[in-house]
Amino acid sequence: MKMRVLFLLVTLVLSACGGGGSESSTPTASPQLPTSDESTNDANTANSSSPPSSPSTEPNDDTADQNTSDEIADTQNISTSPVVDIRLPGDVVRKGSVITIDSVIEGSTEGLSFAWAQISGPTVTLAGADSASLTVTLPSASSINNESYTFSLTVTDSTGMSTYTETSIESVNAMTERQASALMQQATLGATYSEIQSASGMSESEWLDQQIALTPTLHMPLLENYPDRDNPSHINRIDAWWKASLNAPDQLRQRVAFALSEIFVISDANTALRGEPEGMVAYYDMLLKHAFGNFRSLLESVTLSPAMGVYLSHLGNEKANAELNIRPDENYAREVMQLFTIGLNELNLDGSIKLDANGNTIPTYSQAEIAGFAKVFTGWTFAYSARWDRPSRNYTLPMHAFADYHSMEEKSLLGGEIIPKNTGPHESMQLALDNLFAHNNVAPFISKQLIQRLVKSNPTQAYIARVATIFNDNGEGVKGDLGAVIKAILLDEEARKYTSVQLYSGKIKEPILVKLHLWRVLNARSELNRYYTWNLNTAYGQGPLLSPSVFNFFRPDHTPNELQTLGLVAPELQIATDSNMISTINGHYGDLVWRMAERKTTLNPNTIYMYAQADIEMLTNNGLPPLLDYYDLVYFAGSMSDTTRTALVDLDSYFVNRDASLRVAQLLYMISLSPDFNYQN
Amino acid sequence: MSYFNHQSRRAFLSMCLKGGASVAALTSLQLQAISSSMNNTELTDYKALVCIFLHGGSDSLNMLVPLSGEQRLHYEQSRQNLAIADPLTLNTLTQFEGGVGLHPSMGAISSIFDAGQLGFVGGVGTLITPTTLADYQNKAVPLPNHLFSHNDQQATWMNGREKVSLNTGWGARMLERLNQHNSFTSNISLAGANPWQAGIETTPYALNKSGVMKINSLTGYQPQVDHVKSIMDRLLSTQTNSLQDAYASRLSSSISNVQHMNTLLEQAPVLTTQFSDNSLSEQLAAVAKSLSISGQTGNKRQIFFVSLGGFDTHDEQVTRQPALLGTLATALAEFNSALTELSLQNSVTTFTMSDFGRTLTSNGDGTDHGWASNQLIMGGAVNGQDLHGTMLSQQVGSNIDVGGGRLIPQFSNEQYFAPIAKWFGLNDSEINDIFPNLSNFDAFSMNLF
Missing domain, CATH: 3.40.720 (Alkaline Phosphatase, subunit A)
Structure with a gap:
């Protein structure tokens, strides 16, 4: 994608002052010229040679285009005052960089004097303020926002005629490697060193925009059958998840889809979906496709997913039969409200619970609305089913409706809205999903959970409100723009933390994401390129689409015993049980110590090994401190504490005479269980 | 541990919960020692x-x-x-x-x-x-x-x-x-x-x-196990912030509890x-x-x-x-x-x-x-x-x-x-x-x- 230069505004004010040669008898009279000409340049080749500006050119709408190849400001021919062009530093101006702003004078510079001054922006030191070129060292980033500066230049000739120009620039963040690593802890499945390197130098939003624009890496093409089988099995979809998660360049999308899979939960752990790996993968791909799309479309795709239809039993759900005491299945009706859209209680924009005049919580729905939505979700079954009672079992296409099995009764929705009787399945579905989407809870309810999945367990109400506001209106009047929501979450001050250290920031990392991070950095692979990881739930307490129930592995409001008195939640600690924690660290030990490829003489083609050759060489050639610096960057985003560092040094002292691969393995294992690494700041 | 009466133990645990001291610093055996000093005489049956x-x-x-x-x-x-x-x-x-x-x-x-x-x-x-x-x-x-x-x-x-x-x-x-x-x-x-x-x-x-449940890293050659365990204990007993401390204390107690339970179950x-x-x-x-x-x-x-x-x-x-x-x-x-x-x-x-x-x-x-x-x-x-x-x-x-x-x-x-x-x-x-x-x-x- 072409980088867009932000706000290279050049403002020109010319004035003729003093001097006997002036036509004007009034020294202060300004020429009849536009006082400013603003143009937003789409330039990316600012350093190309700049033609002298044409004195006769009047500013017009084409100015921007004409100037796209340079950063020359328009100048106006006025009397005999010096004709000055300003040449800005090219491309994007980065915070923390040294920039030079050149003035280019038409004709001779003899006898001219230059005076640069700063008009606005954070105060900077001006070097060469009395020369043709101004050099400024821009401060490094102190916020996520671009910083605006305006400088003025007065060029005076020997006759006293002067030209005054103002030049505005806007400086853009350039992430350090540490900043890039910190962002990528929240926004990827675990960044590798080269990914961190390529993100550094970009601003946070440039990197996010780049990620959002990447083509989705879908998992279905990676679903490969077990050798000698005609159909994929459960383990093949786990294999596909690993392959995509490890290798996909669209890491932000993969991370967001994983987060969505923990909100819009389906699972094939001990359910009928166990035998439907294609359906499970199709569901995950659907989440990937909608990760930056609109929430309303996501909600519809979730609702019409046959895998969800089977999981929450609205697939095949029929209208009532009073004679047989049969009424519509309420399962999806209930959970779509409780878990996927609005939750149980009325919320304020900032996620806090609304109270009525008596101080009581206000339920969002009652049995009447559940019954209403249950009727909406009748008449739907697998696509291309020949008949209602001959379901096709097509798990990859959205469900289709059979009007004969849809309830034509009146349907009560939220807020007293009623779908009139005799409304068919498609129209009812649209009305019902619109009704859910319109509820004021959706923005805070979903925003908070996404913040918790990506950034921190205990966001402030103000943070939730800021994100929920974007959820409700992306700035262009659109509600539910998830791309905008994700950006708002990740660019928020509470995520980037430029100015302050916030109490209760961060979150405990999910164990499967810890494993994934290690595997990505260590290029985990088997010779046969198979990732058959059985029993992720037993080993790590979680896995992709493996929740024990629709309530996910952990609840967003889980308060562990240790944090009760502080009133903090730590959802991920709900699965940090004794047996899960021990099996998790055992899993890391197996990966890092037992299955480091460099420690093996022969490799089993099916076994997944870690590759740490670069680490081993660094340790061997450069010693421990550079290796720890590197680990600090890739695993801790620069937040490795002195305690952890010292502990690692002391750990290594025991192994110092052993093979470098063992030393690396032991260091990595200790990192894998360390509190610093398991906490995402 | 006899100097730990019930009140001081409660106070200590309360302090731990508020972040003033680490539960992780106590092994389960220490906690057991504390508890064994408490008065259980009312209950005689199991x-x-x-x-x-x-x-x-x-x-x-x-x-x-x-x-x-x-x-x-x-x-x-x-x-x-x-x-x-x-x-x-x-x-x-x-x-x-x-x-x-x-x-x-x-x-x-x-x-x-x-x-x-x-x-x-x-x-x-x-x-x-x-x-x-x-x-x-x-x-x-x-x-x-x-x-x-x-x-x-x-x-x-x-x-x-x-x-x-x-x-x-x-x-x-x-x-x-x-x-x-x-x-x-x-x-x-x-x-x-x-x-x-x-x-x-x-x-x-x-x-x-x-x-x-064997703990893989704490199984094998004893001097190495002791060294690794001592580093783990250091990492898991350091005070940082509430969430991190909660993780550390969980892992610390998991390790000691599992080891203790293993001994019993064997x-x-x-x-x-x-x-x-x-x-x-x-x-x-x-x-x-x-x-x-x-x-x-x-x-x-x-x-x-x-x-x-x-x-x-x-x-x-x-x-x-x-x-x-x-x-x-x-x-x-x-x-x-x-x-x-x-x-x-x-x-x-x-x-x-x-x-x-x-x-x-x-x-x-x-x-x-x-x-x-x-x-x-x-x-x-x-x-x-x-x-x-x-x-x-x-x-x-x-x-x-x-x-x-x-x-x-x-x-x-x-x-x-x-x-x-x-x-x-x-x-x-x-x-x-x-x-x-x-x-x-x-x-x-x-x-x-």
């Missing part, structure tokens, strides 16, 4: 409670069904294709109109029932105060929050009260009341974290159902009782194994938590429910046999809880979230061979049906818990204290023991 949680909301009104007469007709009319055709007859000591039939897939427990070591509790559910249909419709009495919602109702059952700002489970509260919570071995879960066992000062030790005798190859049986086998070493733990009271999922039978109930109830019955029978082998059947009481009962009406091939339920309780101390509480009439549109066959409980679940707590050793005032709504009911109307 008792254990085993909670089987049936996740998803068991259709327990289809576990106990009427056999004949008008009640049977109501039942069949309500249940239609989901009605149980050939229930097993239970000869309950108390007579109920229409009789009491047991789901035919649960035959494995009928002999335990007949032997008087297993009983049922009928018509129970979450209630704040006795509630009639008119009360419900007119909102004339306070109702439990978020009826029919899985996680909320699970929590209400396990907390034994409505949610408050600081939530604890009634299992943990009993242990803490009895000062029996100080060894991690007193509070064991085979199903991970759960509200029932979460207290102020105790959380469940999550035992792996396979029992012994001494466990091999039981001749065979357990089936399903999750619930495996969990109960691990409970039996833990019970077999209860002598070494020094505990006078223990609570165990196991669970079986899949009871949310919105669909395919006709095939799913028999399998689930069959698994439950088989596991109970196996566990009972293990308890007999261990001569612990009079000391161990096993009971069920579940999210809620389900609707009498069908959604075609399943049922939806309901309210009143039936439960079962097993043990040598139990007044078995009976149904305590009541046999609810399964009639849609009756005066206890709030809609669709969601029946209003006629007994509060706290009335079910109270006699269990009493058997466990709590006195009446402590029981009223840990079950705040119990005073709205006849606390000991169920003669469970």
